[in-house]
Amino acid sequence: MLTEEQRLKMLRCPKGRIDMVLDTDAFNEIDDQFAIAYALKNEKLRVQAFYAAPFFNERSNGPGDGMEKSYDEIQKLLGLMGISRPVYRGSTAYLADERTPQVSDAAKDLAARAMAHTPEDPLYVVAIGAITNVASALLLEPDIADRTVVTWLGGHALHWHDNVEFNMMQDVAAARVVFGSGVPLVMLPCGGVVSEFMTTEPELRHWLSGKNALCDYLVAHTVEAANEYAKGKVWSRVIWDVTAVAWLVNDGDRFLLSRLLPTPVPEYDDRWAEDPRRPLCRYVYKVNRDALFGDLFARIAE
Secondary structure: OOOHHHHHHHOOOOOOOEEEEEEEOOOOOOHHHHHHHHHHOOOOEEEEEEEEOOOOOOOOOOHHHHHHHHHHHHHHHHHHHOOOOOEEEOOOOOOOOOOOOOOOHHHHHHHHHHHOOEOOEOEEEEEOOOOHHHHHHHHHOHHHHHOEEEEEEOOOOOOOOOOOOHHHHHOHHHHHHHHHOOOOEEEEOOOOOHHHOEEOHHHHHHHHOOOOHHHHHHHHHHHHHHHHHHOOOOOOEEOOOHHHHHHHHOHHHOOEEEEEEEOOEEOOOOOEEOOOOOOEEEEEEEEOHHHHHHHHHHHHOO
């Protein structure tokens, strides 16, 4: 079990180069692709592997189909960037309960990979979808809770009127496993916090169009998706997932402001519960929108 000193150190923005993995439902929304590119374009981050996360909405016919489409989308992004990294298929279903893992290549790789790390040199796990794969790895090998730092974009702000958020509501059981595991956790709430990380078509075209094949792909698909749901009305598009990667490069609080608080409890009735006895986590409450978009655009336009 971690000492309080170890936990507090692991909950600080890391210094120097670090090992990370990215768990993503990449086919669900275009913001995942921005996050993947941002991670790979940052010299501080040694991206060791990608894990395809399940999702189920109008873009898939079930969690397993969403995972497979995400697996293919990760491969497509890597191809556009001319980069090779291991990509692992994640679970095809959500947790049935809080004790039984969904065994997958992703969960097994994460469990094994994390065991090669230590509290002094942890593996950073960035999760930007349903957190099923990460919870399953923790159930397969509970000792990795002392060897990893999990950064998750999921749930809404603690002050929000509810906690009905896509990543959270897909697998509340998995969220409860992760939040209850004692793993050092960085929370990036959606509604009320990272919801302010928005962009528009003119901004995207100004900074990214024509820069390279990746940028053209991101602009075209972001504009297409936004126009599809806006249906001719004014729109701005939230690029949520980039903020989860940004925590790892948040030296001097240049992109995100945060504070420490006892890890809250995700409840099945779509609310947060508080328990002051739980270990501390780091809670992001503010995004420096312009600074982060400036860094994102500069890196992916290289």
